[in-house]
Amino acid sequence: MLMRDLGIIPAQQTGGASDESSPYVNLSRRAFVGGTGLFVLGVALAGCSSYVEPKIDAGAFDLPDAGPSPLTEVNGGDATPALWIAIDKDGAVKITCHRSEMGQQVWTSMAQIVADELEADWAKVEIVQAEGHERYGDQNTDGSRSVRFNFHRLRVAGAAMRQMLVAAAALYWKLPQDQCSAKGGLVSNTQNSDTLSYGNLAELAGRLEIPAEADIKLKTPKEWRYINSEIPSLTVPRIVTGQSTYGIDVQRPGMVRFC
Numbered sequence: 001m002l003m004r005d006l007g008i009i010p011a012q013q014t015g016g017a018s019d020e021s022s023p024y025v026n027l028s029r030r031a032f033v034g035g036t037g038l039f040v041l042g043v044a045l046a047g048c049s050s051y052v053e054p055k056i057d058a059g060a061f062d063l064p065d066a067g068p069s070p071l072t073e074v075n076g077g078d079a080t081p082a083l084w085i086a087i088d089k090d091g092a093v094k095i096t097c098h099r100s101e102m103g104q105q106v107w108t109s110m111a112q113i114v115a116d117e118l119e120a121d122w123a124k125v126e127i128v129q130a131e132g133h134e135r136y137g138d139q140n141t142d143g144s145r146s147v148r149f150n151f152h153r154l155r156v157a158g159a160a161m162r163q164m165l166v167a168a169a170a171l172y173w174k175l176p177q178d179q180c181s182a183k184g185g186l187v188s189n190t191q192n193s194d195t196l197s198y199g200n201l202a203e204l205a206g207r208l209e210i211p212a213e214a215d216i217k218l219k220t221p222k223e224w225r226y227i228n229s230e231i232p233s234l235t236v237p238r239i240v241t242g243q244s245t246y247g248i249d250v251q252r253p254g255m256v257r258f259c
Contacts, residue, residue, distance in 0.1 A: 058203040070212045076153035077137035081161035091199035093120045096128045098136035099146040106146045108234045116226040117158030121185035168205040169196045
C-alpha cells in the first residue's frame with residue numbers, strides 16, 4: 001500500500017523538499033497507526049458477511065409418513081440412503097462399507113463413490129465398517145468385485161440422499177427445487193447467497209420421501225469430483241497410528257488364549 005493512498009502524500013508529489021511549502025504532512029507515528037488501523041478495519045468489515053445459518057427445526061414441518069424405500073432392488077442390491085449414509089449435526093458424513101478392508105483400499109474406493117454423488121465434503125467423510133447382515137446383500141470380499149458389483153447402487157444411494165437434502169432446503173426456503181443445488185456439503189439457492197449445511201438439513205431430509213430410481217439424476221463422468229481421482233487413503237492413517245482393528249484384537253467373553 002502506498003503512502004499516497006492513505007492521503008499522507010499527495011499523488012502528484014515526487015520531490016524531496018522539506019521546507020514550509022512542502023506538501024509532505026508532518027504525521028506522528030501515533031496518528032499514522034491510528035489512520036492505517038481505521039483503514040484496515042474498514043476493509044475487514046467491508047469483506048464480512050452478515051449471514052448466519054438458521055437452525056432448522058425439523059419437527060416444525062407437518063409432513064406425511066415417508067413410506068417404504070423404492071430403492072431396495074436396484075442393480076446391485078439395496079440402495080436405500082439410510083443403509084449407507086449417516087449425517088451428524090456437525091456435518092460429519094459417515095459412509096458404511098459392507099466389504100472387508102484387507103489392504104485393497106475398498107474403504108476409500110467405496111466412500112469415493114457415495115461421497116461423489118452425495119456432493120459431500122471429503123474432509124468430513126468417515127468410514128464405518130458394516131456388520132455382517134443380509135440387508136447388505138453379498139458381503140464376500142474376493143474376486144475384485146466390490147466396486148464392480150456395487151458401483152451403481154452406491155451412486156444411486158449417494159445421489160438420492162443429495163436430492164433429499166436439496167428438497168429439504170427447498171422446503172425450508174419455500175423455493176422450487178430447481179432453484180437449489182448442492183456442492184461440498186452445502187445447499188445454496190439462486191435467489192440469494194444463503195446456504196444450508198448438510199448437518200443442519202439431515203433430520204428434515206430424513207423425513208422426506210426417498211425418490212424413485214427413475215427420478216434420480218446421476219452425475220456425468222465430467223462432473224465427478226472423487227470418482228476416478230486420486231484420494232488420500234482412509235485406512236493408512238489408522239494403520240500407522242495403531243487405531244485399526246484386526247482379527248487378533250477380537251475379545252469374547254470367556255475366550256481362551258494360547259501362548
